[in-house]
Amino acid sequence: MKKPNPTTCVDANPALCAPSDQMKGVQRTFFPPTPGVAYDREYFLAMTEKLEGSIPHMYMCTENKLTIGVGCRLFSAAEAQEYGFVHRDDPAKRATPAEIAAEFAAVQKLDGKRMFYWEQARRTTLILPAAVITQLRDKRLQDFEAAARGKFHDWMWFPCEVKMALLSMYYGLGPAGLNKYHRMLSAVWQFDWRAAAKQCDMSGPSVDRRAWTRQLFGSAALFDEVYGNRRHTPRENMEARRHQWFAAHGLLRSLRVQ
Secondary structure, X not given: OOOOOHHHHHHHOOOOOXXXXXXXXXXXXXXXXXXXXXXXXXXXXHHHHHHHOOEEEXXXXXXXXXXXXXXXXXXXXXXXXXXXXXXXXXXXXXXXXXHHHHHHHHHHOOOOOOOOHHHXXXXXXXXXXXXXXXXXXXXXXXXHHHHHHHHOOOHHHOOHHHHHHHHHHHHHHHHHHHOOOHHHHHHHHOOOHHHHHHHOOOOOOOHHHHHHHHHHHHHHHHHHHHHOOOOOOHHHHHHHHHHHHHHHOOXXXXXXHO
């Protein structure tokens, strides 16, 4: 049986959950899912913007949480006042703290389960400039990356697809929500990406986000199944690749000396 090319089989395998039309057309750089390789951050951010949208005004999401920008939560009026809101009709005019607090209170009374964000836009007058939205998006991702590194001690060795899948779950659920997925977390700690793909179905996030997350875990599992030793457990395959990485970087000898 001919082994598929890992640069094409990951996203083209029909056995994996295919992305919807909304998710197509995002360009990415492929990083083979091997230890020590960073994930494609620009691709992840582009996909996140497609899945979350980039909404300049405050709105209540479908979970009735006050949100702005690329899925960024606003927890209080005081936090909202820290950002540079401007008037939609006159972007050169900065909003006052009182205006921001009043709009925060007004939006908080809306029902996100009954009103789409574009319907809520009619009830708002303030927006965030695009540059501020980008800063909030990047800051949120940095916070999730820090949380992931703290929770998963083998984070450096996770395939890039797994890193993106977990960050996608952080985006969809938040750190507290992710902690409730015990079976998925157990599979991740065992490097069993196929089991993680089966246990990662999130309640709340969009169908597209859930499909993309399953696809990412499935892609890492496919790579392991094609290129790993089938007689070994997923953890043993990961340890073998870790050993190869250290050998390729000339670090095994220095480790033995220590």
